[in-house]
Amino acid sequence: MTAAPSTRVIRTTAEHATDRSTVPTPTPRLSWVVETDVPDWRQASAEVELTPTGDGDATTVRLDGPDSVLVGWPFEPLAAGDEVAVRVRVTGADGGTSAWSAPLPVVAGFLADGQWSARMxxxxxxxxxxxxxxxxxxxxxxxxxxxxxxxxxxxxxxxxxxxxxxxxxxxxxxxxxxxxxxxxxxxxxxxxxxxxxxxxxxxxxxxxxxxxxxxxxxxxxxxxxxxxxxxxxxxxxxxxxxxxxxxxxxxxxxxxxxxxxxxxxxxxxxxxxxxxxxxxxxxxxxxxxxxxxxxxxxxxxxxxRRCPGARRVAELPVREVITTPSGKTVLDFGQNLVGWLRLTARGEAGTTITLKHAEVLDDGELGTRPLRAAEATDTFTLAGAGEETWEPWSTFHGFRYAQVDGWPGELDPSDVVAVAVSSDMRRSGEFECSHEQLQQLHENIVWGMRGNFLHVPTDCPQRDERLGWTGDIQVFAPTATDLFDCNGFLASWLQDLALEQEAAGGIVPFVVPHVLGRPIPAAAWGDAATVVPAVLHERYGDRQVLVDQYPSMRAWVETILGLAGERRLWEGKFQFGDWLDPAAPPQRPGEAKTDPDVVASAHVFRSTDILARTAALLGYTDDAQRYRRIAEEVRAAFLREYVTGAGRMLSDTQTAYAMAIEYGIATDPQTRTQMGDRLADLVRAAGYRVATGFVGTPIVCDALTSTGHVDVAGRLLLQTENPSWLYPVTMGATTVWERWDSMLEDGSINPGQMTSFNHYAFGAIADWMHRTVAGLAAAAPGYREQRIAPHPIAGLDFARVTHETPYGRAAAGWERTAGGVVVTAVVPAGTTATVHLPDGSDPLVVGSGSHSWTVAVNGRSAPGGAVSLDSELADIVDDPAAYAAVMGTLREYDEEQAREFRDTTRWVRGSRLADVMRRIPPVVQTEVAEALAGVTRARRAG
Known part of the structure; x- marks a missing residue:
């Protein structure tokens, strides 16, 4: 064989291996990552060697072909307790062969049938x-x-x-x-x-x-x-x-x-x-x-166990010691996190230190109302044995602030450390951009996932809930795979979903594990049964998760088809709908603008379509044909019932259009264009502020992008007014909130009894940031093929993403320079990428290696004309300088009236600014007119 020193197997892994490469199965699938300097490198074959620990001869198996991810165990099944070492070397299509990889210890960490003898x-x-x-x-x-x-x-x-x-x-x-x-x-x-x-x-x-x-x-x-x-x-x-x-x-x-x-x-x-x-x-x-x-x-x-254990993953010092208006001592750790405090104290025996935890302050005091019935309180009673260090071991809290009572003597902040805990998943994705607030949003999303992926994917980590809500993980699963290697974590949780679903006769409970009364089917929540396995297959190339979960996927689809009946529409039943639409009243978060029947029926199509595709992929031909036929029936029923010939939806909301576009219900090009245009109009009419809940939020920017309105999606992403993704950032948030306005603009806590400041669902936007803003997406399962398609949106000077795919490190990004926009990409060995440059040129297909292109991009020209009270509302909101002049003037007059004007105005074409300012006092109208005239003069002078 010809030596190829520039080609190396840098990492070999066994499926679901935990500590010390302990595996939970006799036949763990193997994966390996190759690094090489050879351009467009492709694996032609691999050799896998197994050596028993102790006595025994090595066994080597040659595997022809390009497969290097989740490759079937090529040896005799492991027996309980076996310890072996596995190493790999690869031969490329260029004929060069790598050296052997470092040995991977593989320990059979399971017991054989009948060997478990322990009693509870x-x-x-x-x-x-x-x-x-x-x-x-x-x-x-x-x-x-x-x-x-x-x-x-x-x-x-x-x-x-x-x-x-x-x-x-x-x-x-x-x-x-x-x-x-x-x-x-x-x-x-x-x-x-x-x-x-x-x-x-x-x-x-x-x-x-x-x-x-x-x-x-x-x-x-x-x-x-x-x-x-x-x-x-x-x-x-x-x-x-x-x-x-x-x-x-x-x-x-x-x-x-x-x-x-x-x-x-x-x-x-x-x-x-x-x-x-x-x-x-x-x-x-x-x-x-x-x-x-x-x-x-x-x-x-x-x-x-087939998923990572939970560990202490970070430690944070006290950022500030606060004395509250009532004289209490509160510690601020500067970051909302999940875990507990570690104390080092000195005092007399019997001295009791009490620690109360909360995410926010309320009127300067610890904000405990959102905890509801959760006490979230630890106490430590000293033994009086000099310096004593203690931390809890049997509970956890979601908090940024902790009130400390009973501390012996003067509190030294260095004696208290916040310990963050999480299931110990490997970080797999990073995002970086020039926009400071957007970067903070991404960091908030990471912290939100880290805290809520603690053995179970929970909704929130602080109040009397902390449950595995299926709707939350259904919408967040793509982003979760962007940020951490969570394949084993979610595959394990899906086992519980299938078991709970089987016990409920095909219904997927609201929460898994199921602890909330009688299971009731709900769209978007129960669809976790189909969506999450499909996401894991797409992102990790894990076909087995589809095999394992197929009975669960099929049972859910049969359940909702039974509810839809002959009309093929799911109507009139309980639904969460587009949960936490910002227009919903604080105490009634399910009262969204989008008709819940439209949400439910869209998900009948979505899950049936996913099941049909899965059946085809797995070779279940009869099922594939049956469910494809039914999916087409559902599509036809949906379009007939909810969509006019002009592409308008009877539920005329952002979420409704986003579902029809992104779930693939609307396939006719003209109809999709009409829907995309209407969606863009609705986003503008809302002042580029969020108007979606759990269902619409993950897909609204994708729907805008796929119908030619990425500029509108960019405006929506970078909005800072309430409600928006960046509004919580402007309010000091360090995790994603449950509600768009969990904290109101006056700094008070939302009056709804359900208010959390660490809820990852709305952080699902990070997937669009990775795939579309920076431009790296999986084009084939496991990123064997990538799609590089960056979009240099207005307001950013650069954006880039890196991702540890199953094949190795991939990257994409762009940066504005004097010579144009420079697009860069890193394609892992053994894979290819299709590159769509932002200048609209024909796509390129490239192999592994580092790539760079410089293109001229004709950015959307900034509005620069004259503006006045006679300007159309759509033109005002599309003109940042004009909009700032209007709102700034109104705020100087009356902050509350300015907020009401912003929230009630529909920024549409055909209506002038003067038409909606009649309720504003004439003197203020005059000041607004003068401010707009100032914008016009500045432009003419410039």
Whole structure:
């Protein structure tokens, strides 16, 4: 073979591998990333070598062809506990062969059928609901150990210590699943923690999600269980070939008198360091006063976890110490985050420090009203043993601010650190631009995802909710894949969705895991069953997720087709609709402008269309033909019922047009043009301010772009007035808000009882920023082909995006220069890209490598004519200088009246500015006229 030193396999991964390359399946699919200096490099073949750890010969398999992503395991299936090393080398179409990659350890972290023997154990005689508990057992190691592995799960949250040392740095294990049908276990190598002679296993255990009271107000109740319990087994393999299993069950002992005295996801944690039994998880501790454990009955056999664990991912210092008007001490960490505080304090035994958490301040005090019933309060009682450091372990909070009461002595800000926690996903996408506020918006979206991807994709992390709302992740899934590698995370959650759906007879519940009463079908929420798998396939090239989820996808489509009936329209039933349309009243967020029947029927088409495409892809020919026929029937019914011959929709809203365009319901070119023009008119009429809710927001800019109105989409994106994506940024937001106006313009909290300041759904716009503003999109599953199509929108000098695709780093971007617009792209090895330059020239197809083009772009000329009270409203709003002159003058007169004028004016053609200013006092009209005359004079002078 010819050596090709410029071609390297830089990363090899095994599917769903967790720590130390532990895999949850006997046949993990393999992927590898190639870097090369060879232009347009294509893989011709690959060799994959497997070497058993210890004794055994290497096995090498040659794989012809270009596949390098999620390649089927080419060896005999792994047996439970197997440890091997895998390495890869590739040969390109140029004939050059790379060196072998670094060995990838692959450890079979699952148990064989029948090997799980641990029983759920808990406190036999609890004294309070959801009582935290300590559990322990000793055992003896009497010969050399080759390997020791811990398999553990819980109804609740837990951490295991062996001989006084925590086994890992994960938090809130094992997370939250559909407990009735699926438990997951962690697999941890604990060989280095064992010692010769007596050893001890100790478990800290609290209720977590298992014992939480879910529901709203008086309806809140425990869904799963009253008390936490844990199951674990330690498998010790000795060098003499024998093995021993220490499994939870009879003979273990427990105590409810530990330092964690109360715990709840919504409540917070109470910890009394005086009650910590010294050495309780070490050998030699006297546990005779502890009670025998309660041993519970059968539970689902846990599966090896296939998604990342949760960890501490960042630490933030105190930015400011605030003394509130009432004299309270509040710490500002400068960032809304999810996690808890770590304290270092010195004080007398019995001193109790109380920590209350909130996202915002309200009239200078901690703003706790949006928390509703969640106490979000931790307390730490000192043992009086000098300097003491403590942080919670069994709860989490969403907060930027924390009120500290009872601190002993003077508070040193350096003694308090905010610890951010999240499922530990690899960051995969970055966006950068010249617009400071837009850059902050993107950062807010990242923080919102980081905090709400904590074992479950939640709606919000702070109030008495924190649930896996299906509608939120349905709209956000594309953006999620832009920002982090969340394939394993979402694939795992989809397993729970399918289980909950099966139990509900095909209905996808509002939240997964399901804890909110009787399941009711709702469009856009239940469609997570079809949309999320399709997104994972598109972004990661994961065909298997479609295979696994196909029964769920089909069951959802059959459910909604049954509701649509012979008319093929879903009408008259409960719907969330275009949830949180900014026009909806604060207490009635579902009262959107878009008819909920239109939203529902559009989603009947969308999911049926996705299912038909999926069936065709998987080779399910009969299903593909059937659902394609039905999708066409739904399309025809929708167009007949809701769209006129002139392309106007009976629900004349931005969301309605965006759905018809982006879901592919309207395919006739003339109709799409008419709809796009009307959509652009509606956006202008709203003053380029947002007028969409959950359904329309992710797609409105795409619908504008695909119908030739990217300039309108750019104006909409960069708007700073309320409601808009950037309005929260102007108000100091560091995450995305639930409502467009979660904080009102006067700085007060929205009066709606449902108000969160960390809700990722409206952050779905980041996907358009990546794909369209910077210009990098997947054109084939897994980015095997990319689409490079940047749009230099007005208001930006540059924008660029990088993304770690399954094939390696891809990038795209543009920058304005004196010579024109410079477009750049990086195409990963083994892939191609179709490039659409912003000058409108014919598309180019390029191979791997770095590319650059300079093009002349005729930007839209800025308005420059005379403006006056006789100017049309559309011309005023399209002229930033004229609009600023009008609104600035009105604000100087009366801020509230200016806001009302802005919010009630429809900026349309055929209506003059003078026509809508009759309710404005004449003296102010005169001042507006003079301000516009000033704009005109400045232009003539310039």
């Amino acid at each position: 154990v808990g406190l036999a005689d609890p004294q309070q609901p959801a009582q935290p508990v300590l559990v322990r057992r000793t055992f003896t190691v009497d010969r050399p150990v080759r390997r020791a592995r811990l398999f553990a799960t819980a109804h609740g949250v837990y951490q295991v210590s062996i001989n006084g040392h925590d086994v890992d740095d994960e938090v809130l294990k094992p997370g939250w699943t559909a407990y009735q049908w699926r438990l997951v276990h962690e697999t941890t190598d604990v060989t280095d923690l064992l010692v010769d002679g007596e050893n001890a296993v100790g478990v800290r255990l609290a209720g977590g999600w298992w014992t939480e009271r879910f529901g709203f107000r008086d309806a809140a109740a425990r869904v799963y269980g009253e008390q936490p319990e844990v199951a674990l087994q330690l498998v010790v393999d000795y060098t003499d070939g024998t093995s021993e299993t220490i499994a939870s069950g009879e003979g273990w002992r427990a105590s409810g008198d530990g330092p964690t005295t109360r715990s709840g996801i919504y409540l917070g944690e109470r910890f009394d360091a005086r009650l910590e039994p010294a050495g309780w998880s070490s050998p030699g501790f006297d546990d005779h006063a502890w009670s025998p454990v309660r041993v519970d009955g059968d539970v689902p056999v846990p599966q090896a």
